[in-house]
Every structure is written in C-alpha cells, then in structure tokens.
Amino acid sequence: MNRMTILTEAELRKIVTLDLDAVACVENAFRALATLPVAMPPILRLDIPEHRGEVDVKSAYVPGIEGFAVKISSGFFDNPKLGLPSGGGMMVLLSARTGVVEALLLDNGYLTDVRTAAAGAVAAKHLSRQGSSVAAIFGAGLQAGLQLEALMLVRPIQEARIWARDAAKAEATAARLRERLGIVVRAEPDAANAVAGADIIVTTTPSTEPLVKAGFVAAGQHITAMGSDAEHKNEIAPAILRMADLYVADSARQTRRLGELHHAIAAGVMAAEEEVTELGQIIAGTKHGRRSASDITVADLTGTGVQDTAIATLARDRARAANAGTIFES
Secondary structure, X not given: OOEEEEEEHHHHHHHOOOOXXXXXXXXXXXXXXXXXXXXXXXXXXXXXXXXXXXXXXXXXXXXXXXXXXXXXXXXXXXXHHHOOOOEEEEEEEEEOOOOOXXXXXXXXXXXXXXXXXXXXXXXXXXXXXXXXXXXXXXXXXXXXXXXXXXXXXXXXXXXXXXEOOOHHHHHHHHHHHHHHHOOEEEEOOOHHHHHOOOOEEEXXXXXXXXOXXXXXXXXXXXXXEOOOOOXXXXXXXXXXXXXXXXXXXXXXXXXXXXXXXXXXXXXXXXXXXXXXXXXXXXXXXXXXXXXXXXXXXXXXXXXXXXXXXXXXXXXXHHHHHHOOOEEEEO
C-alpha cells in the first residue's frame, strides 16, 4: 500500500515562508547543480498565445536527496483582469529510490513564488555590493513584492522604487509594500529614473522587449533578470550583457536557449560558445563573483528544476515535523 501526503496551499503557506531557510535551501540547490551529477532535463513548455498563457514542466534529480520533484507551473498574464492570480500550478514529490509518489503539493504556484524570490536573494547575496540599500523593481505583481522582501533578507535595503507599465498598479503596489515592509517605497513612472542611483535592479515582468536600456546602467550596479524564462521574453538590453563586468546564469544551458543571454547571442553582442559563469559555481567557490565595488553584474535567472526539488523537499520535511497534510492511501 502506498501512502501519499497531500498538502494544500493553506497548509504550505503555514510551514514554508520566504525566510533565510528558504534562501539557504535554494542556495544549496544551485551549489549542487555546479558540483554534483544532477539530472535536469530541458524545460517542457506549452504556449497558449490566445490567452497570453504558458505552462512549464520542470524537474531535477539531485544525488543525495531522497526525493525529486516534478513541477507544473502556469502563467496566464491576463488573469488579473478576471480577478485571478497570473501564476498557478502544483508539485509532485517522488521517491528517488522507487519512483513512488510521496507527496502532492497543491500549492497553486506558491512554492514557485517562494523559490523564485529566494533565488533573487541568493543572486544579490553573491553579486551585489554588501551595503546595497536602494532597489529598483520592474513589475508590480506578486513576484515584484516578494523580490523586494527577499532582498531585505540579505541586504540592508532602505529604499525601493517600483516601475510598471500600469502606473496605478505601481502606486498601489508601492503603498502595499511600504506598509508591509516598513521602508521607503515609491512608484517611479520613468524607467531611467527608477534605475538611477539604485544598487540592485530586479526585473520581474513577462515583457517581450527590453525595459532596462544600456544607457540607464551605471558602475557598481547589480541586475537580476527574473522574467525571461521563455524564448520570446526579454527585459534587459542585450548590450548590457556585453558591458557587464560579470554575467552569471542560473543554468548556462537554459539561458543560452531562453534567457537574456539568448537575446544577446541573437543580437551578436555575445558569442554562442562564450564561457558562462553559473551562480552555483560562485557559491561553490570555483568561479569568482563581484571583484570590485565598481563592477556591473548581471544575474540571468530562468528558473531551474533543482530549485523545485529543493523547495518541495523542504516542504515535505516541514510537513512531517508539523504533522501537516492529509494521508492518502492507495
């Protein structure tokens, strides 16, 4: 008889939060990707263009972890007009020894949101200046707020600017974050002004054309591009990758195919065979990170299956400790 634990979004929200444990969990996943023979197949993606929708399937097996996740995540970007969240999905955790389903995590995209935000914190921890206090966030959705919250776990952020195509949404998001996080947060309708003087710039949109132009960027800044997780998406100007002192991918294989690097290669500003530093290599100490306060650094995060296996395993372990979830026997 198989025993499977079913966890709802409400249960998962109680036991997994965006905290330093979640950041460490994702940091360790990146380290594993760089140092262990991880099995991580290419992302399977289904596009539904007439509804501005996409569904991604991601997975990874990490040697030494007893389970592995298969994650289905959806992004339907017109959903807010219908009163629905733009992101959704679920994770299945299987035994790495037997392939038996151990847990069904009905998170509606919540765990993906947490691990994506945690990845932003990991990138900032290893690439931004230690004293970084001003953040510019592009986007006004759920992930924009989570990215700012994640940055505050690893850097002394005192001020944030929110830029979004929808100025009213940017104002509302800024007000909500100001109240929740207790720092100065303002909406900035001009993208160049949002970037000016910021220590860390994070892009969290489904944009198909660059929002951050090369002329906006100055010495010492760090950029984390989160939104370019499909071939047609592009948030930062390709020239920025060439002018950066250090470009870092979560997975070079992925960013060459669908990240900001993909657009830089297509534009001819980066060579297709150019050697790329991965975030896990910096964490593991096999490649250098930021070398000086004046460096411009870029992290290109497309989302990896190891992050999903890591956060799903954390959720399963916490559920066991809290005796949470419903046991289903089959």
